[in-house]
Amino acid sequence: MKRIVVAFTFAAALGASAQAAARDTDEEIRYPQQWRGLGIGALIGALAGGPPGLILGAAGGGWLGHHQGIREDLEEARRRIAELTALEDGMTAAQREIAALRQGLSRDQGAREALEKALEAAKKQHRARLDAIARGFVLNIQFRTESAELEPRFGRQLEQGIALLRAFPELVIQVDGHADRRGTDAFNQALTRRRVHALTQRLRAAGIPAGRIRERPLGESGAAYPPEDAEGLAFDRRVLLYLRRDQGD
Numbered sequence: 001m002k003r004i005v006v007a008f009t010f011a012a013a014l015g016a017s018a019q020a021a022a023r024d025t026d027e028e029i030r031y032p033q034q035w036r037g038l039g040i041g042a043l044i045g046a047l048a049g050g051p052p053g054l055i056l057g058a059a060g061g062g063w064l065g066h067h068q069g070i071r072e073d074l075e076e077a078r079r080r081i082a083e084l085t086a087l088e089d090g091m092t093a094a095q096r097e098i099a100a101l102r103q104g105l106s107r108d109q110g111a112r113e114a115l116e117k118a119l120e121a122a123k124k125q126h127r128a129r130l131d132a133i134a135r136g137f138v139l140n141i142q143f144r145t146e147s148a149e150l151e152p153r154f155g156r157q158l159e160q161g162i163a164l165l166r167a168f169p170e171l172v173i174q175v176d177g178h179a180d181r182r183g184t185d186a187f188n189q190a191l192t193r194r195r196v197h198a199l200t201q202r203l204r205a206a207g208i209p210a211g212r213i214r215e216r217p218l219g220e221s222g223a224a225y226p227p228e229d230a231e232g233l234a235f236d237r238r239v240l241l242y243l244r245r246d247q248g249d
Contacts, residue, residue, distance in 0.1 A: 130170055130245045137164060139241035141199065142234060146183075148194035150202060158199075161241055162206045172246045173208070175199050177217040180236035181227050189219035195239050212246070 139161050141154045150158075165171055177192030177199075196217045203213055225232025 193217040
């Protein structure tokens, strides 16, 4: 019984002195297991072998407690390393995904730009083709004196113009009406209006929308021959039809 009392007393004193020695450091905070191990070891040693056992037990207990604290620190370090590794792996995966998305966007952007260039080149080529067709078509339809009646002999030429308008919706047709210099300005203006109207009606009957027909009754302003030139006057009594590309296309 005496040994037990002595052991408790010595263990308490040893633990108290050890804690006092560590107050100025952070050891007690970081490794509380060491100090608990020290006291427990001392108590077990005293019970087992008296004062010598107390000293040896205290040393062993302190070592076990210190070892336990280090092990917990190591476990905490391993856990943090695992967390950081997982975080790094996640960031690496996200970076790879972002890089892949950027590469895909760059590839799509390049494809889109190439497509836009190809479409623009095709549009330019098509517009050039339309302009060439328009330049190659001029229809001169002549009328008798003071007449706005469309003669059948011009029907085939008119059908060619209608076929081009059907084939190329981007084309419009301009209808310019002319008269010779005989008669008053008012009479000739009205006469050319009727002649233009006759052509417009023919085009509309063939299915050409009114929005694609440009009417210009010009009266005698475009006449080139004097009234005494009977042969030349036949060329002044005319309607000229031009094709041109609609500038809105």
